[in-house]
Amino acid sequence: MLSDDELRELRAWRSRQVLFMFALFVLILPFLGMSIHGAVRDPSALFNSPSGLVLLSFLGLAIFLARAPLRWRQAKRDEAARLVREVRGHADIRGQRGIGLIAPTHETLHIGGQRFPLAQFWRDQIMPGLVYKVRFAPESRAILSISAVESRAVPTDHEPLPTHFAELSAREHALIRLLARGLTDKDIARALNLSPATVRTYNSELYLKLGIQRRGQVRALAERFGLLDDPADKA
Structure with missing residues (x-):
């Protein structure tokens, strides 16, 4: 079951999806529509000016944000069910470059055979080489908590300094x-x-x-x- 802190984290995750949807439907898609309309009327202008690169960048952003509505609905179902799952293992963080000049590079967390989109806040909690427990919402796959589970036999002892x-x-x-x-x-x-x-x-x-x-x-x-x-x- 979701704890109160995990429920708040899930709701915050849903709120971020709302912001992504706003950017997608209010800013990016209208711009793409106008750009495509202009390209149909005058294809040469698209290839003979920087507008082609801008169009490609906004297309990359649209692809990046396209899953926001689905993730919002999934998170809503996760909140209603109040279910949580967990996975343990060594964390592997991988970056993926977005499409276009201004499309964001995003990172994913690979752990225990699972993959999760990784926000900056969680990225700062992870140290290479440690074993972690990740609790997540099953449908939206939103990360709800990350904690190191690698134990130390004696609290005052430390690993040898590299x-x-x-x-x-x-x-x-x-x-x-x-x-x-x-x-x-x-x-x-x-x-x-x-x-x-x-x-x-x-x-x-x-x-x-x-x-x-x-x-x-x-x-x-x-x-x-x-x-x-x-x-x-x-x-």
Whole structure:
């Protein structure tokens, strides 16, 4: 059965489908209709101007959003049934480029033989190499919760630090601890007596060294390898 938090997440997912439908029916399809009408009247204008590329981009957006009405109806049935399923396994995130110049690149989560559309919020919760439990609505396949299930025998023990992590400087350890606390770049800049622009540069270099892409992944990785421990405490 759906928990209250999962029900709220499902309703939020339905609301996003409403926004997608608005964009599809109010903005994109009318533009495509006018563009196609103009192309029928003057085909040469379509191929001799940038309008052809714009048309292709909007066509890609239309294809991307075309499932929104169906997903909205499926989510409505999921809410009425209040059913939930779950799957476990190693998470594999794959990106797929949209059609056209402005069509969005979207990501999908592959886990336990299942595939799910992956929103940015959930993307930030996933660390490569960990086992996760995903609870989802059966018809719409909306993700309702994601939690790591890889256990640690002793909470105070950590996995051995990978070789390429061993070169982390004292400043990078400090940056990891501040990022893991959820501080903004401005707060981190004040704490380290740096400019926000310099902090963003350090962030990018740190992500590359840790093999991650987003700040939301820092805490899970830091806990896994004991990077939240202050090096001064070990002296």
